[in-house]
Amino acid sequence: MANTVPLLDDAQIEALMQEVKDPELPFLDIVELGIYRGFRWREETLVVQLTPTYTGCPALRVLEDRVKERLAEAGVESVEVEWIYAPAWSTDWISESAREKMKAFGIAPPLPSTDTPGANVKLLFSDQPPRVPCPYCQSTNTRQSSEFGPTACKALWVCQDCKQPFEYFKCL
């Protein structure tokens, strides 16, 4: 039985992981989102390391299932998912290609985490959230209508020029 385990290399596994899409953002995969962190073999078991975006994100369990399904299809029967908490996931890990796709889907990508409220206490309590460019018309004449949106990772914004409400993938 031992011989039936295909010896996948880093690139092959990563390519498979690029086929695992986020259920909330189906145009993005877990590699470009920075959720996939790597893997290790424990005898014949492939241990895939993922990191949660938010600890309470309801998509986590779905992702775990999808990773296992995709690897099973590729012939890896024994797969475990290991959730890694440190270093904590940061929106800075989201790739450039993912940011471009977000914009195309009307979601403003996260600003660099140095602009995040956590960067210092002054920003933390500031009344003025950083200006997020509108993903439709690029105007920075935008305002936040709610810091919390339909999923844990997004806030609600409105463009005051093109009047279009949009979602902002918030910094973490």
Add this chain to the structure above:
Amino acid sequence: MSAQNIAPELQQPLFEYLLRLGDDRLILGHRLSEWCGHGPILEEDIALANLALDCIGQASVLLKEAGTVEGQGRSEDDLAYFRDAIDFRNLLLVELPKGDFGFTIVRQFLFSTFSYFFLEKLQQSAHKPLAGIAAKTFKENLYHLRHSRKWLVVLGDGTEESHQRVQNALDELWGYTEEMFYMDQVDEALMNAGIAVDLQPLKEQWLSMVREALQEATLELPDPDVYQHQGGRTGFHTEHLGHLLAEMQILPRSYPDARW
């Protein structure tokens, strides 16, 4: 994550410690979830549900780790749904009924401010899984702190009615704040091993950040000599926890094999 390298004499204290942290977030998360569908405005309904989701997510990883450390095969769900009130280790602060919106906001602010300083330190814990969870949770808590502080100022420095309501909430909740800094032999054993956070130095930092916010919100700092309620850390709870658990636990207790 395995229960790697835990000295046998630290296993029980670490289990207790993880229950304390996990239960705080589970119970607070449940209280926040009670606002779902009842928020004063749509955005706020969504915001409180998001906060609830964060807290319950954090509870789930902390309780999972508690189960791992305990080594009796109990999952996070077993610990959440099949323990009785006397076995819960949460602060009394978080189990009090949600009250009005002002009460919920003041409680969230007091707890999130505490968590800000606590989680900052916990990231250096010698128990690696706990340090990792702290790093993750710290970031999420920043949003909770920012949100509740903003509302505290809006309501405190708002109308006569809103000001009075949050002042009343603050006065009532103040008697439950000292417990956040409660330490006993559980903390001591773990502090010696570099696992737990010394809570004593955090108090001054906490108070200073609270004081600053109250000033901005034109609220009065409550009487510092008010009676301080304690007992949650050792299983002595208010009557409110039993009612909360009845609602939270009924489904898995009625249908232990339920799946969804």
